[in-house]
Amino acid sequence: MLLLVADTSAHAQTLEMVEGEESETVIVLPDPLTQEAIRDLLSQIDDQKVREILLQRLSEEADRRARELAALDQRDLDDIAEDYAMSLGAFVVTTIEVAPNIPSSISKAMSNFATERGDRGYGVLFLALIVSMALGLAAGILVRRATKDWQRPAREGWVSPFWSKLGVVSLQLASQVLSILAFAVVALGINLIWNESAAADQETLRRFITACIWTWMAAAVAIFMLSPRKPELRLCTADDKMAHSLIRFAVIVAAVFNFGFGFVVWMNHMGVPYGEVRFGFWVNLAFHIAIAAAIWINRNEIRTILMGHIDQAHRVDRWFSKWWPQISIGLLVLHLLVSVLIASTGTVDRSLLTAMALTLSILIGLPLIDQSVRALARGLISDRPDKDPAIQAADEQTRIGLSRVCRVVVLTFGVFFLLHLWGFDIVTLAEEGIGAQFARSVIDIFLIIVLTYGLWELIRIVTNRQIA
Template sequence: MLYVRTILATFFIVVSSLSAYSQTSPVSVLEVQNTVNNLHSQLNEEQFDALASFLDVMSVEQPTGTATPDAEKPGLAALISQTATNFADSAGKNIRDIPLVIKSAFAAGYGFFETRGMSGVLLFLGSFAVAVAAGLGAGRLASIGVGRLKPHSQDQITDNLTSQLRALVSRLAADAAGLIAFIIVSLLVVKFVFADGPDKSLAVALILVVLAVPLIARVVFRFLLAPHRPDLRTVTTDDWTAQFIYRNFVMFGVVTGLAFFLNTQLGVNPSDEKDSLRFCIGLLLHAWIVYITWRARGGLTSILLGDDSEQTSGLERMASWWPKVSMILVSLNWLTQQLLLANDVSTIPPSRSLAGLVLIVAAPFLDTMLRGFVKHLVPDPKGTSEVALNAVEQIKHSYVRVGRVVLAAVLVLTIGKLWGLSLSDFEEGTLGQNIAANGVQFLLVVAVGYIVWEFANLWVNNKLSEELPDAEQGEETEAGGAGKSRLASVLPLIHMALQATIVTITALLAISQLGINIAPLLAGAGVLGLAIGFGAQTLVKDVVSGVFFLLDDAFRVGEFVDVGGTLGSIENISVRSLRLRDATGPVHIVPYGEIAKLTNHSRDYVIMKLKFTVPFETDLEKVRKIFKRIGQDLMENPAHSENLLAPFKSQGVADVNDVGIVLRGKFTAKPGTQFTIRKDIYNMVQKAFDENGIQFARKEVRVSMSGADDDAPLGETQTKAVAAAGAEAADTDSNQQKP
């Protein structure tokens, strides 16, 4: 029993010590060690182990039975109700405190007059007027001086983008120089005129807040809208809209500056007056922006549409509803800020929230300016063919899309900075942070892949616009038309390969950023490729044969070829086949693997030989000279001189038949132009023969009748005999011409 009492006593001593340790001052390590040593000396090993086990069991926290359950969290409806109640209470309080704001403003003004007296007030106003006048004079001189260095008068501006940009930058530089000179000179005058004290601080605040804010708004909107200079306007809108927005936002800057100044005069510590002032001014400014957007909604729509000749349906829809969306965003921004403030939720300052909202609302207008710059930056196509024109349009679209990606990235980063977010916030940490980090990396990879895609499109379209000038093919391109360049024929296939490569690499990298192992995907793709290779040998044969045909430069788009008896102009070169357009209209699809022999009729040059049949009595030397003169005339004709590689000339007698003598002439021309030249040669030969009394040979049937007089008229019997002989000869000739 002694040992039991000893153990229990020791337990209560230890528990009491631990309780005292947790509630009062801590027990030193030395005291605890001495207690344990004394206890161990009085007990044997079994007793000491039993005591230690007992203390371990008792040291486990047991429920006391007095703990209260956690308070139930309010439901969604209760939370919404509480939030609305807090907002209503806060709004009502801010409205009720408006008289306090007015009273405080009057008190500050009364204190200003009371502490200085009438003479002191007049001295302050006179000194401040001198500082402002000096600043305005210095600003005017600086603006005129910079404007003279880089004039921007209306008669010096042309339709050239460089001229317009130079004028815009010159005007902005002049206005900015005037603003900077005003601020610097005004502050210098204040420094020398006012002594250190409240008057000097008040004058500095008036210059930097009340005057500088509207002047900055004036410079910015004068640059963007040019209300009185349509030739310098960066957006497409009418004069009324430009002047209306300009005037209202300058006044907006005046009100904002006065609000900031009044807020500083109410003190630096939070107060009911400052909360009410922030509530009222925020409501006024947001309502003002909604009013401006509504009144100028038609002009804002025209700004968004720009001056593009062809408007897409998506752009028209976006331009029509964006003013309404802007008003909704402005209203939601103010409401969200007030809800957060009323419920004591930490949020970003209202000024930063408004700045982010302005960037979001202004994004379409920045897009319009981007499209305008691209329209002027992209040069006109070198050729006038349809493909060249389409290539230039695609170049413009690619520049716009790349610019939009860059613009969106800048806006997102800027708005995130205003709202207190950065990429470093997405470092590894909690599950939510990891998901956000992977999502951001996924979006970055997709964005980079898209930009690479667009740059590939730009390269291809630039080459197409350079390599595809308008080629005059003549009016009768039956066969043998000149084809496009080799690069222009291969570029579509290169484009497809680049696009497939970019999509594949981007998809794999993006998937890997989500934490998915892409090694099995690569292995599976390899196995699938082998299966396709063994199962579609004909397809592989076509593709490989096409590659070698293209490497050999055997044909190009637009050339006239003969593929095993199938003739036609090449309309398209795909991965596995040719598409040929027959001269009569049908389309032939020829796989590369089935091409055993290919004859190209459009490569380098074409020799055309023409035959003319003249009577036996014709002077052949005279005909030769006529052909020679015609060839010289064609070479001197500007319409044919560049296309004729060798002049038209006579090749002498090609054949003699029962009709007459067959003469042949030939010329060498560029592929596709030979038919127009041939038509002109036929016309010129016919005219020259008429002028020189030369007739073309005609088929005749000569009937010899014995005993007939050459000068005597034929009788009825003789006429029938001649007709019968002619009909027989015609039937014989017709039968000979049949295959």
């Protein structure tokens, strides 16, 4: 209310109303600005005057915003790029300058932790950690035993179609996920009960246990994809050495992310805000470096996996398989720069960091997603060597057609998902430039083209099978 009835830039020493030559009341702010002084000021002004002042202030605010928008419209791309570059440079310089203070900030967090704990000994903390982890692991083992039938071992020398392999490893993944959930519920529950009256200990153990949970989950997903001890169930083209190497690096990357950012959140909870030493910047940098190192060290393995069966690979697939490690590292560098830029300007909603992370994951994993889609589509048609050659040729054409249809469907849904993730409303954006009717027509045409292509491929599949 104060902003509506007075000029906040005024520096008055007393509360008074001054009458001008035209009987215009000038409102002067009291000093100091207290709730009582504000109420006294409002009590001396009639309702009509308050409405006049309100209208005047709203008009001034509208004019100010109009001037700001006009100034923004006059900026060209060079000015915008220069502003972002200056913000980024200032952020990096400040981050480097405060980096030597990181050890003292960690000591400050530890000191605050000790102060908040009071007289509780550290033996109680470690005992709570051991009991929580032990009971959580026991719960996970019990769940694994209860789902023992889901962990069916493959028969020696067994050659299974893709969908059969997927069914076996999916059950194994489900068993692993349930055991992780059991561990999480029991371990976090024990911590919650044990440290009910010790908030500092509870927060510390919660961060550590949560980091363990998500790192374990990452390992479970990697094992699901690569089956290091069961090559007959492996869903991609990789040998045992490749599988173990990729799983090891997946666990390292997940551990850097979960334990690093968990420690950042813990420091913030212990009275060391992020902006004090920007420790999160270095964790984010280490996370990106870990991913880039994992991709580069395993680049040959990644190329082999992306290539799949080389005799069936298209020349475009060969090119992407060859250069995708370098492309992925380039995307990582771009993601790091954008995330730092967002942190430096502070003009973008931090929720977009989630959108950026998901977009990066989708882009880096695009070849794997594409190969998975093709494998799922090809697995719909069984391959038996006793079939007639003409039928085998028709089956191969059917697999190719289904792969194309599935790729188009996944690509369409992926585009709309990313647009929704970033908060883009295509029709609303288009209304501002090309008109709502034209925007809807463009979307309709796009969907018609997608559906027409899908129907064309399905007709080709049916025709080829009828001819065969």
